Amino acid sequence: MFKQMRNTLAALVAICAMAGAASAETLINGAGATFPYPIYSKWFGEYAKIDTSVKFNYQSIGSGGGIKQITEQTVDFGASDKFLTDAELKAAPGKLVHIPTVMGAVVVTYNVPGVNTGLKLSADDISGIYLGKITMWNDPKIADENRGVALPAKPIIVVHRSDGSGTTAIFTDYLSNVSPEWKSKVGMGTSVKWPAGLGGKGNEGVAGQVKNTAYSVGYVELAYAFENKLPFATLKNRDGHYVVPSIKSTTAAAAGAAKHMPSDYRISLVNQPGKDAYPIAGFTWLLVYEHQKDAAKGKKLVEFLKWELKKGQKLAAPLLYAPLPPNVVKMVEKTIAGIK
Amino acid sequence: MNQFHYDSVEATVSHDEQVRDIDSARGFSGDRIFKMITLGFASSIILILLLITVGMAVESVPALKQFGWKFITGSNWDAVQGQFGALPYIWGSIVSSLLAIIIATPLSVGTALFITEIAPGKLGGAIASLVELLAAIPSVIYGLWGILVMAPWLQRTVEPFLVDHFGFLPFFRGAPYGVGMLAAVIIIMIMIIPIITSITKEVLLAVPKSQKEAAVALGATRWETIRMAVLPYGRSGILGAVVLGLGRAIGETMAVTMVIGNAPQISLSLLDPAYTMPSVIANEFAEATSKLHSAALMEIGLILLVLTLLINIMARVLIWGVTRQRSAGGHI
Numbered sequence: 001m002f003k004q005m006r007n008t009l010a011a012l013v014a015i016c017a018m019a020g021a022a023s024a025e026t027l028i029n030g031a032g033a034t035f036p037y038p039i040y041s042k043w044f045g046e047y048a049k050i051d052t053s054v055k056f057n058y059q060s061i062g063s064g065g066g067i068k069q070i071t072e073q074t075v076d077f078g079a080s081d082k083f084l085t086d087a088e089l090k091a092a093p094g095k096l097v098h099i100p101t102v103m104g105a106v107v108v109t110y111n112v113p114g115v116n117t118g119l120k121l122s123a124d125d126i127s128g129i130y131l132g133k134i135t136m137w138n139d140p141k142i143a144d145e146n147r148g149v150a151l152p153a154k155p156i157i158v159v160h161r162s163d164g165s166g167t168t169a170i171f172t173d174y175l176s177n178v179s180p181e182w183k184s185k186v187g188m189g190t191s192v193k194w195p196a197g198l199g200g201k202g203n204e205g206v207a208g209q210v211k212n213t214a215y216s217v218g219y220v221e222l223a224y225a226f227e228n229k230l231p232f233a234t235l236k237n238r239d240g241h242y243v244v245p246s247i248k249s250t251t252a253a254a255a256g257a258a259k260h261m262p263s264d265y266r267i268s269l270v271n272q273p274g275k276d277a278y279p280i281a282g283f284t285w286l287l288v289y290e291h292q293k294d295a296a297k298g299k300k301l302v303e304f305l306k307w308e309l310k311k312g313q314k315l316a317a318p319l320l321y322a323p324l325p326p327n328v329v330k331m332v333e334k335t336i337a338g339i340k
Numbered sequence: 341m342n343q344f345h346y347d348s349v350e351a352t353v354s355h356d357e358q359v360r361d362i363d364s365a366r367g368f369s370g371d372r373i374f375k376m377i378t379l380g381f382a383s384s385i386i387l388i389l390l391l392i393t394v395g396m397a398v399e400s401v402p403a404l405k406q407f408g409w410k411f412i413t414g415s416n417w418d419a420v421q422g423q424f425g426a427l428p429y430i431w432g433s434i435v436s437s438l439l440a441i442i443i444a445t446p447l448s449v450g451t452a453l454f455i456t457e458i459a460p461g462k463l464g465g466a467i468a469s470l471v472e473l474l475a476a477i478p479s480v481i482y483g484l485w486g487i488l489v490m491a492p493w494l495q496r497t498v499e500p501f502l503v504d505h506f507g508f509l510p511f512f513r514g515a516p517y518g519v520g521m522l523a524a525v526i527i528i529m530i531m532i533i534p535i536i537t538s539i540t541k542e543v544l545l546a547v548p549k550s551q552k553e554a555a556v557a558l559g560a561t562r563w564e565t566i567r568m569a570v571l572p573y574g575r576s577g578i579l580g581a582v583v584l585g586l587g588r589a590i591g592e593t594m595a596v597t598m599v600i601g602n603a604p605q606i607s608l609s610l611l612d613p614a615y616t617m618p619s620v621i622a623n624e625f626a627e628a629t630s631k632l633h634s635a636a637l638m639e640i641g642l643i644l645l646v647l648t649l650l651i652n653i654m655a656r657v658l659i660w661g662v663t664r665q666r667s668a669g670g671h672i
Contacts, residue, residue, distance in 0.1 A: 062626035088629070155515055162602030162619070164419075164627025187420040190627045198517060198613045199602025201623060205487075212492045213518060 025052070026300050031059040032066020032079030035104055035166050035221060036284045039321050040079070043312045047304055054300045063166050063190060070096065070287045076297055078287035081166020082190060083266040095290040097339060098265045099305060099332060100283040102313075103322040105222040105250040106171045107232035107280075111210050112137060114152060120145040122236040123271075123279070127179035129156055129217060131186075132196030137215060145236070152215065159209045159218035162199025164190035170282040171219050174270040178279075219280075222250065223320035237279040238271050249278035250322035258327040265332075281322070290339055298340065305336045393645060400639035402632055411639060417604050419624070424636035428604035430643065432614040436521060436596065437589035440528035445582055447529075448536035455537075456544040457566060468541060475534035483598035486527045491518035491599055498522075499611055514611045517601060522610040524600040528592055532585035539584060543577030544570060576659045583655035587648055593618035617644045 030040075037060040044056040061069075063080040070078030071092045083098055108126060110119060125142050128134035134141055138151040161168045169190045176183040186192050200206040203224040210218040210230070222245055225232050234242045243249045256274030261267055269281045286305070292298025309332055313323040324332065397404075403411065407424060414425020451471065455464040495518030502512040547570050555569040571578075601613020602623065617640050628634045 064627035064629040067629055082629075157515070157517060162597070163623040189420040190629065191419040191624050191633075193416070193418040193420070194603075197603065198519060199615075199623070201597055201602070205598065208487055209519070212488070213495065 026054045026297055027057060028054060028077070028297055028301055028304075029057045029059075029075045030066075030077040030079060030286075031061050031069045031075045032287070033063045033081045033166050033284055034060040035081050036079060036102060036321070038223075039102055039316055039319050042315055042319060043304075043308055046312070046315065047307060050307065051300070051303065054304070056304070062164065063169075064164060066287065070289075073293075076294075076301065079284065080287060081282065081284045082169045083283075083285060084287070092289075097288050097290050097335060098285040099288060099335065100265050100285050100324060100328065101308065102316045103250050103254055103269065103281055103283055103324065104166075104170070105245050105253075105278055105281040105322065106167055106174070106219050107222050107225045107230075107245045108217065108219050108235065109207065109210050109225055109230045109232050110217045111214055111231075112152065113214055115149055117231055119149070119231075119233045120236070120242055121233045123174075123178035126235075127175050127182050130158060130160070130175060130194070130196065131179070131182060132158070154215040157213050157216035158194075158197030159200055159206050159213070159216050160194050160197050161206060161219075162201050163205075165202075166190065166282075166284065167203065167219065167221050168192065170270065170280060173268050173282070174280045177268070177271045222247075222322075226320050235279050237277055238273055239275055239277070241275055243276060243278045245278050245280075247317055247320065247322045249276050250281045251325050253277040253279070253281040254283070254322075254328055255325040258325060258331075261328065261331060263331075263335075265335075288339060292340060302336060302339050305339070306333075309333060309336065393642075396638055396642045396645060400635050400642050403635035403639045406632065407636075411636070412643070415604070415606065417620075419628070419630070419633050422630070422632055424632070426617070426636075426640050426643065428606050429615050429617045429620050429640060430647075431606045432521075432600070432604075433590055433616040433618070433644070433647075436524045436528060436600070436614065436616060437586055439521075439525045440532060440589050441582060441586050443525070444529045444533050444536060444585060448533050448581075448585070449540055449578060451533070451537045452540035452544055453566060453570075455541050457562070457570065468538075471534050471537045474530070475538070479531065479592060479595040482527055482531060483595035486523060486595060486599040487519065490526065491523050494518045494523055494526075503611070510608045511610050513609045514607075516611060517613060519599050519601040519613060520611050521600065521607075521614045524596050524614065524616070525610070527595050527599055528589045531592060531595065532589050535588060536581045536585040539581035540574070540578050543574040543581065546577070547573045579655065579659050583651060586651055590644070590648060590651070591618060593622050597622055617641075 037058070040058050044058060048055060058079070059065075059075075063082050066075075066078040066080050067082075067084060067088060069075045071088070073093065079101075081104070084092075084096065089096055108121060112119070121142070122145055125134065125145065128139075128141060135155055136153060137156055138153045143149075143151055169188065172182075172186065172188040172192050175186070176188045186195060198209060200209040200218070203220045206218040207220050207224065207228055207230055210216045220230065224230075225245075232245055234244050237243050252274050253269050253272045256272040256277045257267060257269050265283065265285065267283075269283060271279050272281070288301065288305075292301065309324075309329060313329070316323045403424060407414070411424060411426055412430065413427060414423075415427045416423045416425045417428070418424075451467070455468050455471075459467065495516045499516035499518070499522070503514075503516065506512040551569040551573060552565055555565040560568060596616055597619040600616060600619060602615055602619060603613035604615045604620070605612065607614070621637050621641055621644075624633070625637050628637060
């Protein structure tokens with residue numbers, strides 16, 4: 001019996017040793033924004049098929065969490081819908097590089113019985129509504145853009161996000177850009193002091209609120225609106241054209257901005273010039289240290305970034321994310337090459 | 341009956357002394373080890389409570405230093421400007437919980453009375469099981485039901501009715517959103533009824549039959565029996581149940597966040613949206629980038645913790661006062 005036990009034990013140890021050798025793959029951890037989580041998931045899954053020696057692990061805890069974790073170096077890369085401020089960059093122990101991966105857009109969704117599609121809104125309309133100054137649907141300002149549409153004489157119920165989010169950051173960035181009053185009264189951020197309206201938790205909360213509340217208006221992520229077939233408004237962009245939110249018009253916003261893109265990509269894409277540019281769009285970034293502490297991990301990370309830029313972009317559109325325009329892709333290639 | 345009571349107390353006291361004598365005589369016995377292990381468990385709970393309180397206090401120091409008492413009295417919560425005043429959240433938590441308790445307590449005590457005193461055996465048992473089933477439902481499900489079913493119903497039917505007929509009161513003014521303080525109060529009430537009912541039921545079942553028989557023998561009707569013999573006997577237990585319910589009401593996060601409208605404002609109207617302390621922490625913590633924002637949210641958590649502890653202490657004092665009065669006075 002003792003011999004039997006010894007043999008079993010030896011076999012177990014051998015199996016464990018083999019298993020240990022097999023799991024000598026590199027594990028790269030990341031954390032951050034919830035908005036790009038679906039596309040990052042898809043990328044990590046596809047990349048694991050190409051390179052079996054590396055495994056990515058991503059926790060979508062929110063942009064704020066991502067920034068905190070990469071600053072404290074508890075993860076290998078961070079992800080954020082909001083670029084870091086100068087102060088936040090200084091707080092990091094090394095030089096943090098922003099790598100734009102895909103773009104998102106924010107659509108204005110509404111629930112007005114009788115107006116199913118095609119509501120047109122201008123920047124003044126939206127900022128007036130969210131400031132609480134335009135309170136009725138049949139306000140002359142809104143009626144002006146929508147000649148021929150019967151707008152009801154009902155109060156507008158404003159819905160915004162109650163939780164901190166990149167979507168709010170992009171939306172308030174746009175409002176600060178187009179309305180000096182918004183900029184001084186409220187400002188931009190992932191969590192702001194809303195002058196009016198109810199808060200819903202997450203994109204689902206806002207969408208649910210708008211769906212269930214007649215005469216309400218809210219803002220949600222483009223992908224979310226498309227997936228859930230929510231009605232959304234056509235917005236007047238900087239050049240005066242009414243643009244329907246779509247993947248094409250989002251990419252067009254970045255193309256317009258590429259001419260004056262800063263080398264660290266810390267740029268807001270709202271209200272960009274361009275005939276087809278959708279006015280409420282933004283990058284989402286991966287945050288990586290320029291100098292990688294762990295050389296092996298760093299090499300694998302750079303390889304992934306190169307793949308993501310070349311092949312990964314094609315996977316973005318089916319998931320309703322806007323891929324980067326070609327001129328931005330060229331710039332990002334150079335940036336990635338600089339990560340050691 | 342009193343005589344019997346004293347005898348058993350005396351017997352218990354001497355038995356304890358005997359056990360203690362055996363203990364010290366035997367030295368390092370199994371009993372001693374058992375005592376130490378259970379002491380360890382008990383002190384670990386106190387230790388956890390201390391660690392949580394101290395940990396939260398330490399994390400909220402930046403906000404404590406910056407705002408001091410203005411944190412509790414100020415109403416301006418602006419993450420962009422770095423201004424944090426938590427009064428709307430404290431108001432929302434206290435008002436929603438108190439209103440829910442005020443409405444839930446008579447309902448729960450009534451249900452418990454029905455189960456124990458009035459309903460025939462099997463029916464009482466069935467209702468008791470159903471009530472306990474309510475307690476087992478996760479709070480997210482309540483939230484989903486609230487926002488998908490109850491809030492639209494409130495917006496379409498109940499709130500316009502309240503505005504039309506009771507709009508002269510300041511409590512029923514404003515546009516009907518569906519979500520808001522009223523929705524939150526209803527959801528919390530539904531969630532705490534099972535707790536209060538279960539505990540009250542146990543308390544009422546513990547009322548000695550002799551008390552009820554004595555009241556009936558004196559010619560009391562059913563209601564008079566309940567009023568004279570049952571309820572006063574269970575008073576402290578019912579109070580304890582209510583406090584437990586209040587504790588759950590104040591801490592309820594997910595279900596409330598989904599239906600309260602999340603607008604940090606102080607308003608008398610039940611139709612207006614509001615905001616509670618657990619809701620703001622759940623909503624803003626993940627994305628709070630600045631240290632001051634995180635510290636402010638931690639301070640709200642600290643306030644919530646202190647509030648819960650205060651309520652429990654107050655309840656203990658109340659229960660002690662009630663039981664003392666009862667035994668000292670002799671009459672009820």
